[in-house]
Each structure stands twice: as C-alpha cells, then as structure tokens.
Amino acid sequence: LSLLWSLLSTLVWNPGSVLIILVLLLRLYVWFWYKCHIWDLQHCSTDLTGKTAVVTGANSGIGKAVAKELARRGARVILACRNQERGQQALVEIQVASKNNCLLLGQVDLSSMASVRSFSQWLLQECPEIHLLVNNAGISGFPKTLTPEGLELTFATNYVGPFLLTNLLQGALQRAGSARVVNVSSFRHAYGYVDVEHLTGASKPMKNYQSYDCSKLLLTSFTGELARRLQGTGVTVNSVDPGIVYTEIMRHSSWLHRFLFWLFSFFCKNARQGAIPVLYLSLAKELDGISGKYFSSSCIITLPTKAARDPQVAQRLWNASVHITNLDKMD
Numbered sequence: 570l571s572l573l574w575s576l577l578s579t580l581v582w583n584p585g586s587v588l589i590i591l592v593l594l595l596r597l598y599v600w601f602w603y604k605c606h607i608w609d610l611q612h613c614s615t616d617l618t619g620k621t622a623v624v625t626g627a628n629s630g631i632g633k634a635v636a637k638e639l640a641r642r643g644a645r646v647i648l649a650c651r652n653q654e655r656g657q658q659a660l661v662e663i664q665v666a667s668k669n670n671c672l673l674l675g676q677v678d679l680s681s682m683a684s685v686r687s688f689s690q691w692l693l694q695e696c697p698e699i700h701l702l703v704n705n706a707g708i709s710g711f712p713k714t715l716t717p718e719g720l721e722l723t724f725a726t727n728y729v730g731p732f733l734l735t736n737l738l739q740g741a742l743q744r745a746g747s748a749r750v751v752n753v754s755s756f757r758h759a760y761g762y763v764d765v766e767h768l769t770g771a772s773k774p775m776k777n778y779q780s781y782d783c784s785k786l787l788l789t790s791f792t793g794e795l796a797r798r799l800q801g802t803g804v805t806v807n808s809v810d811p812g813i814v815y816t817e818i819m820r821h822s823s824w825l826h827r828f829l830f831w832l833f834s835f836f837c838k839n840a841r842q843g844a845i846p847v848l849y850l851s852l853a854k855e856l857d858g859i860s861g862k863y864f865s866s867s868c869i870i871t872l873p874t875k876a877a878r879d880p881q882v883a884q885r886l887w888n889a890s891v892h893i894t895n896l897d898k899m900d
C-alpha cells in the first residue's frame with residue numbers, strides 16, 4: 570500500500586500534474602462563477618406564443634443559441650442569415666430542438682444596403698408586426714476593406730446594416746404595440762472612438778481589432794439615440810455585452826489569434842452562456858419600459874464609455890448614417 574501511495578504521489582506531485590490540476594480547478598471555478606453570476610433563464614416565464622422575433626446572424630454562435638431559446642418559447646422566429654445553406658442547417662437544427670414549426674429563413678447580407686433593403690421589404694410582407702429584433706450578426710478581424718457600395722466592411726456589417734435594418738423595421742416594431750430591439754455590442758466598445766469617416770473607410774488607418782471596437786462603439790451610441798427618438802412609441806432599445814464567448818467570431822483572424830483564442834476557450838463562455846445576457850434583454854419582464862441602456866455581460870445596467878453617452882456625438886452619427894444609407898430619400 571505504501572508503495573502504491575508513493576507511486577501515486579510522484580505521479581500527482583510532479584510539476585506537469587500540478588499545472589493540470591490547477592488549470593482544472595480554475596476551470597471549475599470559472600464554470601461555477603458563470604453559473605452563479607448569469608441570469609437564471611429557467612426562472613423566466615416569458616411565453617412568446619403569437620410573437621414575432623427577428624435574429625440576425627442566427628446560423629451560428631450566440632445568434633443560433635438565442636434563436637433556439639426564442640423558438641422554444643413559441644415565437645415565430647425569422648432567422649436572418651447571410652448564407653442560405655448555413656441558415657437552412659440552423660433552421661432544421663432549431664426546429665428539431667424546439668419542436669417549433671413557425672420558423673422562417675430570410676437571406677440578408679448586412680454589409681450590403683441593397684440586401685438590407687430587399688430583406689426588409691420581404692420581411693415586412695411576411696410579418697407586418699415585429700415584437701423583437703436582435704441585431705446580433707457581426708464580424709471581427711478583417712483588414713480595411715471597401716464594399717461595392719463604398720462602405721467599410723466591418724462598419725457596414727456591425728453598424729450601418731443594423732442601423733438601416735432597424736430603421737426600415739421601425740413601423741412593424743411600433744405596430745406590435747410593445748416591442749424590443751436588442752443590439753449585441755461588446756465590452757470592446759470602450760476601446761473605440763467615434764469618427765463618421767469610419768463608415769466609408771476615410772478615417773485614419775486602424776489596426777484590425779480597432780475597427781471592431783469602433784464599430785461596437787457606434788452601435789452603442791446608436792442605441793442611445795434611437796431610444797431618445799422612440800420614446801413613447803412602445804418600442805425600447807438596449808445594447809448588451811455577451812462577454813467573452815468561444816464561437817466562430819475569430820474565423821477571419823490570423824492563425825495566431827485563432828490559436829490563442831482556442832487556448833483561452835477553456836475559460837470562455839460557450840455560445841449558450843453567451844446568449845443569456847442577450848436573452849435577458851429580450852425576455853425579462855422587469856425590463857419593460859427600460860430603454861437606451863447598456864448592459865454588462867452579468868446583465869447589469871452599466872455606463873458605457875463616455876463617447877457612447879454623448880447625445881451630440883450620437884446626433885452627428887445619426888445624421889451621417891441617414892445620409893450614407895439614403896434613409897432620407899426613401900420610397
């Protein structure tokens with residue numbers, strides 16, 4: 570017995586094993602922390618039967634997990650996806666998991682304003698009333714790229730597309746009587762700065778991730794301005810940081826960044842956990858009437874960075890966005 574004990578002690582107490590044990594303990598702690606600090610979805614009784622919800626980027630990561638939960642609660646969910654095939658796969662998966670047959674797949678490329686317009690047209694015919702719009706789709710890690718319409722790709726996808734889509738759907742949201750818009754931002758918005766020239770790529774050169782940070786800052790600023798404009802309409806709009814979530818978000822980054830993300834993934838939330846703050850903003854009854862706020866990944870109202878709170882900055886950004894999307898020259 571003493572021989573076995575000494576063999577076990579040598580196996581366990583070598584530096585490699587100690588490291589593995591420490592990492593596992595840390596992982597256990599992270600799991601427990603998330604469990605205690607994340608809003609308890611199971612205790613939310615919101616039923617969405619008869620309601621219509623639109624989720625952009627619903628074919629993967631956080632968007633798919635959000636769409637699944639909304640479908641489970643009976644909503645008619647519109648999966649707004651860029652890629653028809655990936656969208657169809659997600660639709661089947663969500664249908665099977667939720668046993669909800671009221672799902673619809675819509676094709677939209679948020680980086681293309683023409684695509685956002687034709688998607689909105691189709692959507693408004695299918696659903697004259699929309700109770701929930703989750704602006705979830707997003708990209709990161711792209712170098713500066715101009716779209717055929719002359720917009721900068723990261724900004725077009727993460728900010729201009731959602732800006733135009735939300736505005737085009739405003740009538741349907743208001744017709745619903747009571748509706749919510751949820752903008753999926755990021756804690757990274759605090760590292761960005763506002764410059765309307767970002768939209769066309771005319772601002773000074775930035776590192777890959779800085780354009781992501783700035784695009785999320787613009788989305789957060791837009792949330793505040795839209796909330797001011799929607800006061801008294803029954804439509805609320807808030808933004809949220811899902812936390813650090815291991816999804817495909819880094820798929821366009823360098824192999825080194827992807828590798829580091831993979832290593833770190835052990836301590837990240839999974840997509841379902843990352844969806845919870847987004848679902849909190851979408852479902853929680855106590856948020857009725859709350860608008861223009863930014864929520865942390867622990868579902869707590871938090872002040873976003875100063876630039877996101879400045880109404881003059883937001884107004885300037887709004888005007889530039891209206892101009893760039895031709896929202897003022899609409900049919």
Ligand SMILES: NC(=O)c1ccc[n+]([C@@H]2O[C@H](COP(=O)([O-])OP(=O)(O)OC[C@H]3O[C@@H](n4cnc5c(N)ncnc54)[C@H](OP(=O)(O)O)[C@@H]3O)[C@@H](O)[C@H]2O)c1
Nearest residue numbers: 626630631651678679680705706707755813814816817818
């Ligand atoms: N993961 C994190 O740690 C983290 C942290 C903070 C914030 N967020 C935000 O959370 C949101 C969801 O990201 P995720 O982590 O779930 O990443 P993800 O798995 O990569 O999902 C992103 C989704 O956006 C879609 N999308 C990208 N470009 C699009 C376009 N031009 N038009 C329409 N759809 C487009 C993707 O579609 P395809 O499959 O066709 O590419 C995909 O469905 C993003 O806004 C992201 O910025 C994520």
